[in-house]
Amino acid sequence: MAHKSPSAELLLRDSSAFQQRQALLGNHSPSNHSRASSAPPPGAGHRRDLDGDDEDLQELQQQALGTSQETTSAIQSCLRVAEGMRHEATQTIVQLHEQGQQIRRTHESALVLEQELNKGEKLLASLGGIFSRPWRPKRGQELSGPLDFHHDNPVHAAAHPDRKEFFEGNGAAPKSSSSPPQHASTFQSHVQDERAKQDEALSSLSSVLDQLKEMSATMGDELGRQNESLSRLHGDVSELEFRVKNANQREHQLLHQ
Secondary structure, eight states, rough: OOOOOOHHHHHHHHHHHHHHHHHHHHHHHHHHHHHHSSOOOOOOHHHHHHHHHHHHHHHHHHHHHHHHHHHHHHHHHHHHHHHHHHHHHHHHHHHHHHHHHHHHHHHHHHHHHHHHHHHOOOOOOOOOOSSSOOOOOOOOOOOOOOOOOOOOOOOHHHSSSSHHHHHHHHHHOOOOOOOOOSSHHHHHHHHHHHHHHHHHHHHHHHHOOOOHHHHHHHHHHHHHHHHHHHHHHHHHHHHHHHHHHHHHHHHHHTTTO
């Protein structure tokens, strides 16, 4: 059997001693220590999940508030349109009131013309002398006169300045705020504010729509009364035209005797 050299024996002893030292160190080796130090601390993944949930919640809150603000803006836009319609309806009522007054004044002028025509007919009947054939004016029917407009006429009341101011002074809604929330409490307060604005705008819109319904019925009734007034005026004017034509014929006979 061959003998090992002293240098070889030293190498073997050093190698076995190194292996024993490594076995004793175990998990305390530099490589294991570096791997242990690079591992994430306990609970780090849970914190990342919570941060992600908070971001998702804030995003959902912002979307919900944005939708609520859009709803408020849409309701207020409808309210502005309804208020514009109410303003136009108020102007129409004022014009209808003036038109009804003009019809009445025209009819009253026709009655004044009838009074003058009565005087002329009496004068024409007295002319011609004793040898002239007596003349009597021809009449079809008595004049009906203008339709009586009571002071409690709805159009007259609606065209009154105080009533007009009442119509156009209702239904104002506050403007909405578009600032996004930063915290849950702020989000809740913003949502409650938007709901309050929506309720107020809807209440004003309902009031304006009720007024528009009332005003449309008033305008319809007034148009019916004015149609009746125009019919009466047309009948009286036709009667006056017939009597004036008859008086002109009598005048022509007297001039050519």
